[in-house]
Amino acid sequence: MTNQQEHAKTTALEALPLRANLRGQSPYGAPQLEVEHLLNTNENTHPVPQVVVDAIASAVHEAAVSLNRYPDREFTQLRQRLAAYLGHGLTEENMWAANGSNEVLQQILQAFGGPGRKLLSFPPTYSMYPLLASGTNTEYIAGVRNEDFTLSPESAARQVQETQPNVVFLCSPNNPTGTALGLDVVEAVYEAGQEFNAIVVVDEAYEEFSLNTTKSALTLLDGRERLIVSRTMSKAFALAGARVGYLATSPQVTDALRLVRLPYHLSAITQAAANAALQHVDVLLATVDEIKVQRDRIVEELRQMGLKPAVSDSNFVFFGWFEDAHAVWQGLLERGVLIRDVGIPHHLRVTAGTEEETTAFLVALREVMGA
Incomplete structure (x- = not known):
């Protein structure tokens, strides 16, 4: 959607008798892009058994x-x-x-x-x-x-x-x-x-x-x-x-x-x-331990790269420090890996997926940082 189309859509919405506290609000939504490795919405990336x-x-x-x-x-x-x-x-x-x-x-x-x-x-x-x-x-x-x-x-x-x-x-x-x-x-x-x-x-x-x-x-x-x-x-x-x-x-x-x-x-x-x-x-929870292994692997390898990952109790890892986190996010996307820019300066978030997905993320991140 072009900027002009987006402006027209917003103008049409604002013309409606919206409640005052909803004016100017944006709907929730993570990017839904066609990418090989989707690691941005904290899904369990293992298929249902x-x-x-x-x-x-x-x-x-x-x-x-x-x-x-x-x-x-x-x-x-x-x-x-x-x-x-x-x-x-x-x-x-x-x-x-x-x-x-x-x-x-x-x-x-x-x-x-x-x-x-x-x-x-x-x-x-x-x-x-x-x-x-x-x-x-x-x-x-x-x-x-x-x-x-x-x-x-x-x-x-x-x-x-x-x-x-x-x-x-x-x-x-x-x-x-x-x-x-x-x-x-x-x-x-x-x-x-x-x-x-x-x-x-x-x-x-x-x-x-x-x-x-x-x-x-x-x-x-x-x-x-x-x-x-x-x-x-x-x-x-x-x-x-x-x-x-x-x-x-x-x-x-x-x-x-x-x-x-x-x-x-x-x-x-x-x-x-x-x-x-x-x-x-x-059967459904059998993948939880596998995901935790990949999560801990991400934390360890990010530390080896000189980054600062938070200790994680979840199936994702929050990490920094980047001068331009969005540029890193974009670099990963160009390499087929979609993670989440959560809008917190200098930080990003990645879902712990399968071993293959984790490897793809870590390889891509090293390439981006090297560049």
Whole structure:
């Protein structure tokens, strides 16, 4: 699209009676380019195992017979299977699911955010958070991290007390930096919000890739009725195309989400695919260890190149330092490798893919740096 066409499109959009807080906004979206090695959106680049493909195909075929009827509005079997997968004494009453974890987060803001209410998060973090806030007409407050992008319990708690948000989003492992939060940060934020009844969400989209010493916020759920832990089947399960996100929380929070969900929001096809996949958890998660090996390989080789990668609890690596990070991104693209320019000066992010993809990235990066 030319600049003139883009300007005409923007002008036409602005002529509509948009809400004031949506004017000038840009939709979320990573570049979708035809490139040999796509390492920019943190997908699990391993193909879905054939046994899972067959199980999903069979389940969808069976569900198709009754597509003239609405699906199970409560997606009971799916909630049961998700609870069994997470463990920690959770039951179906603690579980909720939607079309990707973004819709899960949106429903949380529909229930607990909205006009006159505030969402606090701590950038650099997942770029959808302010967009979800805008979409629900919730005021977005950008908290502050340390210069190395870490977040201490004391700083986080102080910012909660100062801003008094209705909802707090904590991303752990954080996107785009890949680092996990200590549970002491989650505990401090929860306690700081106790006085004004704040909902605290820990977005654990990448938790399955965490280091062995990292603990999930699921361990904190007991006795904390305002704490929510969000997950997804897009990353470790290699089911990004299925669009299934879910959360664990107190039963009263799931009841609140029923007030804002659309009728029958999870289709029979989505439920069938997710239920079939959850019967093959071990097969689906078999690639996680392989991905962690490539992630750690990336970290080590970047260090050998004199770069500064962050310690990663995820399936991607955030790294710098570059005088012109976008020029490096462009150089990699010209060599058939697409990674993510996350807009943070001097830094880039790369998904840990297969061994072949990782090799292609590292070879290309050495060429770019050599040039």
